[in-house]
Amino acid sequence: MQREYKLLNFDWITIGLFLLLVIFGWLNIMSASHNGEINSYFDMSQPYGKQSVFILFTLALIVIILALDAKFYERFASIIYVVSILSLLGLFIFGKNVNGATAWYGIGGMTLQPSEFAKFATSLAVAKYMSDLQTNMKTFRDQAKTMALIVLPAILILLQNDAGSTVVYAAFFFVFYREGLQQIYLVIVVFLIGLSILALKFNVVVASLISTLIIFGHHFFILRKRPQLIQPIVIVIACVAVSFGIKYFYNSVLQSHQKDRISLWLRLENDPVKLHEMKQTILYNLNESEKAISSGGLTGKGFLQGTRTTGKFVPEQHTDYIFSTVGEEWGFLGSALVVILFVGLLLRILFLAELQKSTFSRVYGYCVASILFIHFLINIGMVMGLIPTIGIPLPFFSYGGSGLWAYTILLFIFVKLDSNRINEW
């Protein structure tokens, strides 16, 4: 009786959406990675075969996560976080270099990517810290402390030359904002994004002029504070400084391949020789993935029938570019369905998070939704050419054991916390 009662408490909608995404992802990995014929779904020499095994492991993992006591995660949050940081540090000694990033441990034939696991570890730590009764997220001191929890793994990952995974940590901004970060920070973030785009697309002068206009316009027409001019002037000077800073950051700090991605996205490159070179390299991926998606049309070419997928025209199609397979073989209907499934899952998590009685569960739920959202936004946006190329996987969908396990743990800890909601007071 007790057991049945407990099972019913799990949020089966979340679990159903998760399963749909994993299974659909697996089908697409099969399409993207098979070589002519499929002998066995567990063919370990092929990515889709490995993915089958990863999925089986995942199911076992889910059982374990759900079997543990809900309080375990809150209690052990700090320890999990420390272990995760240590594993990231360990990479500097034992790490294996793949594609320029030292982000993997090689264990036998398998590789593990600790940065994936650091996401849920950080989420636990943040939830734990924010839910502490003594923490007040409106104070700068606590904001800074929480910030430190996030920045530490982010910097470690950046040092391993895995900028894509670092960007994911920006997700925590949404959590901060939900938990009481002042409105002004949101304004600053929006302003910074706007300034960056203006400064890079046009130049520092344009960016400064436009920001000056906005700030003074706001100052005189909305606030109507004529005599005090010092504040807006300081802000304008700050804006100009930031614009220069961005320009400097773009020109001197970013690595050339990162610069190219941004310049492509903002259409900055005019030199035909350079453009041609880009077409052969980074733009090639993007073009091929867009072409694969377009060629799918309304209904797609059918499972295993994509000509561009079969011809392996899109490099890395089974990992970061998996969505282009969906586009080609399942068409608009299939790919729109994937988008809807993701949006559905994210909204469901948000909805559940708001229902939580304990701060820990709510903050953690927010962390899950934010991290998954950032992945969804960047990955699909990149594959469709809306966002500069940043190589991070599509959760539950892309090939890869570490990723799949890490996102599963991330999600199912929340499912477990949520199931425990009625026991909270």
Place this chain on the structure above:
Amino acid sequence: MRKLLLLSLIVLVGFVFIARLFYLQVYNEDPYSLYEDNAIRKVFDYPKRGYIFDRHGRLLVANQPSYDVMFIPREVKPLDTLEFCNLLKITKEDFIKFYEKAYRYSPRLPSVFIPQLSRMEYAVLQEKIRKYEGFYIQKRSLRDYQTTIGANVLGDIGEVNNYIIENDPYYKSGDLIGKQGVELSYEEVLRGVKGIKFIQKDRFNRDIGPYKDKVYDTLPQPGKDITITIDSELQKYGELLMRHKHGGIIAIEPSSGEIISMVSAPSYNPNLLVGRQRSRNFSKLYTDTIAKPLFDRSLKAQYAPGSPFKVLSALIGLQEKVVTTEDQFTCRHGYYLGNRRLTGCHSHASPLSMNQGIAQSCNAYFVNVYRRIIDKYDKAADGMDVWSNHVKSFGLGDYLGYDLKIGNKGRIPDGAFYDKWYGKNRWSSTYNISNAIGQGEVETTPIQLANMVAAIANRGYYYTPHIIKNIEGEPIDEKYTTKNHTTIDKEHFEPVVQGMFDVYNTGTAYSLQVPGIEICGKTGTAENFMKIDGKHVQLTDHSIFVAFAPKDNPKIAIAVFVENGYWGSRFAGRIASLMIEKYIKGEVSMTSMENWILTHSLENEYAKPYSGKEFGINRQSALQVIDKITKDTVVNPTTTRTSTFNQ
């Protein structure tokens, strides 16, 4: 409020993604086409193009292999252009020009880089083409003419133009298509259907196997051989006779409507339009605006028919019962209305009846008959309509419906035509008596005239002329085996046929008799005018002749038109008699007549209007005598002006 930031962002991003997907997949994209998918290599297998035989089974047109260098602009990788250009014997500028032209057409679809390599060039390139990514060699089949005659009949094949590619999904860039003559008319029969193989490629342009287990692949269906109605010996002879003259000959078998011979002069060697030199030679032929070798005079040239048209006036007069064969009319060197001479005539006995009217080609006789036809009705317009309908029943005044794609309607005026010109009821038969004698507003093409003669030879019906004799395993169109009856009763033909027979016995073609063959004919001399620097200038008359033979059970009906040949029997009549003898007997006995034709040229006459000097016509122009043209001299009629052709 704080709860809403992430929520609204998630929903917003969802909508943006779906909108982007819609743009990429539904709105932006043409329907997916296997043909345009560059992940699939399309390999075409071109079938053998059907052969063309003449009516006696002589092979006229066969095939030879040819190799095109094709390329897909976007797949071209940086290459050693110098070496590549040397192999193909082109300059780097050409290379860039071809590349850019093809890129503008489509970067994704295959275009021809260099068409029709010779066998030697192919042998050299074949070894090295692998080195140049994006380029490949497509084997096709070119025409191989077994003869140098009949360019206007056989036509030619050439690369399809962009208009056709856009409008007919069968054709792809670089495909060959019939451009003129029977190649054009029977394109779909001759070409067959090409086969296609779809092959899945990977991103390194390697083949990785057939696409979808070959379900979309097709085998080529070979083109069908066709036999045309042309007698190649007669055609060859006709072209020989027409050397150094401009004009056309059409010979039809009256009992079937088959076109036995179709000569347009000047002509050209069909082999000039094969292979890589095609476009250069074509533009030379095309830009020869004086001789116009590409203008098929036998089908398209529209002239006043002149006197042969008189026999129609006689037939209509009999049918309308306004004249009997015995009625006699006086001719005072012309037709007089009161004291005004409306038309002249040459010297002959007078008065005369129908038989001699035809034999002597008396203008006055036929003007009288014509006036009686028109004036039979109260209104001239009604009479004109009756006359016009009779004439049109001989296939004049409209497209004949033969199976070659070019032609002209000619012109046969009716009542409405003159009502419009002069005003309703403000004219009478005297206004357009020239129609009676084939001048005035009447115009015909040589093939229409030949068909008219065939209808007379058949005593009242004709088969639509056609060039196709049979298509391997398929009956020809029923249209060509159905009789078209004229509006003239059968009994009225005999006296007219007799009159045409007497043209040879006693009349204007007395000197053209062929021993042993009863020929019925009719001479014609048509005035012609030309605009030079805006002035209406009269040139030497056209020489016209129509005939059929033998008189009973005719085997051949012929119309000959020689531009500026002066009177009918002078050039056209001689040529017609020679052609008839050649066709019926198989050889020519009248060597002096043949010699005369082969040693006389009209080139001087044709040069006159372009000389910029004053010149005389008709009687004032001297005949130009040349060395005898032999059957073996390979002369391009146009070589007098355009110096070199690339053979």
